Amino acid sequence: MKKKCIGIDVGGTTAKIGLLSVQGQILDKWEIPTRKEEGGKYILPDIARSVLDYLKTHQISVQELAGAGIGVPGPVMPDGNVEVCVNLGWTDVNPEKELSRLLGGVYVKAGNDANVAALGEMWQGGGKGHKSLMLFTLGTGVGGGVVLDEKIVSGFRGMGGELGHIVVNFDEPLQCNCHNHGCLEQYASATGIVKEAHRSVEASEEPSVLRKKPDFSCKDVLDAAKAGDRLALETVHRCMRYLGLAMHYVSHVTDPEIFVIGGGVSKAGQFLLDIIREYYEGFTVMGRRKADIGLATLGNDAGMYGAARLILDKELENI
């Protein structure tokens, strides 16, 4: 049996590469820069060279690998093709075929990075022990991932799990990065929470610690809310109400075992989960039991774990 695998999480700045056991332990990990120039044509060769160098240095043969999984920051079609990936400069690249060729025929499977992170959290993180979950990653934007029966739901056009761009507010004057108005990402991301806090500051005369620090961060808002600052707390409630609403919408589709909340915003921990749960359960009347809500635990490694897990469906059956 092949005992090791490679998990790769390609971001716009660096690619994180991990060597994992097929049981799900990271044995080693490292990063290389993502060279986006010339349509991102160096990205996969750079990754392949780095992996092959590592294997050679550590006297690991390619035959020991069950495969390599790769998460990319854009939609991946069911056949592994990436039509457009703005973050990497790619147009019509098939990382499965290309990386496999560069690695001498190793089995390669690709997925959208947010979906892959959801799979990682299911395997070794906040969703461990569950087979179906939805991940909301509350970072600069809002990423989403849907896992059903231990498999990513990538969708017919690669748009499965795009949970950050569900419209939750039709009165939003500002445009989202996706060009729509009122997407969840505009409220439940770190950027969104800061924007909403500024709106709260401007809309009233209510005293708040945020007024003393005009360039406050999302963490400042969350910390102030935790400390009982009413204006900050009201802002966090407004933003998490939208998240609870989106969770209500999507729970009626796949009825997941658990929602996992990750990203920088989720560092606010149980305080945040309690607010999210209040709204999600308030909106969702049907069903005697609601889905659990938990925190992501893998941080920036979720993508590596999930990418490795992508290729293990067959291997795991033999363990």
Next chain:
Amino acid sequence: MKKKCIGIDVGGTTAKIGLLSVQGQILDKWEIPTRKEEGGKYILPDIARSVLDYLKTHQISVQELAGAGIGVPGPVMPDGNVEVCVNLGWTDVNPEKELSRLLGGVYVKAGNDANVAALGEMWQGGGKGHKSLMLFTLGTGVGGGVVLDEKIVSGFRGMGGELGHIVVNFDEPLQCNCHNHGCLEQYASATGIVKEAHRSVEASEEPSVLRKKPDFSCKDVLDAAKAGDRLALETVHRCMRYLGLAMHYVSHVTDPEIFVIGGGVSKAGQFLLDIIREYYEGFTVMGRRKADIGLATLGNDAGMYGAARLILDKELENI
């Protein structure tokens, strides 16, 4: 190879029973009354007796059956258990085990009736040729079903595909049957369209053919809208806008190939689909291509088809 199968669609009034070929043709079909008294304890024995009598009369041996599928009007857990089914009077019934026993060990698989109808439409109806779809059945209520990779998504608590109870309007004063307020079912069902038309009639002095027939039906509203009656048309747009909105929400989860619209309301045909598409595509900015939208074609037989299809995953691989 076993060439025949049984598809059963149990409703609150009758149970529809069909004998189908494993290729998906209905060879014969009939109905028996649903006896709900005494906790619905006669329902499965009545069905089993009817099936066995039919097989005997037509000299078909039980061994020729690949199995029997059964759709029930309530949530079905992944293990086949039905915790509560108000429409049949059931509490903690496992139709898979019980019907299998009554049929002498024939393989039985159960599913929620709306989900099963979605599977039927995928197999032989409006979704034929597709592997992933969502069905909205616009009848007295709004039923939903999600099919992914040719399989029903029943969810962890049997609440998968409960699309009619997504909240689309927080300003709704009336309560839905599920006790929530503002569910899709309150607008996109036949009942909902009539209610909304009455609201339109009461809210303005605008002339309308509906004013001449105070007990108008949903069909009256749709016919008037088709004929250009402004008040009726505005009502239909308002109701279908909510459906388009729900389709936007759910499309971000599984990104289906096609939405299939069924139920009595869908008899309004292409006229209705065009309005639904206008709103769904308007709400959904992401993705170069949107999901197709088509009409259900199997009518009341969808449940029989889908119930039969439930048991054929293994058989179909051998065809």
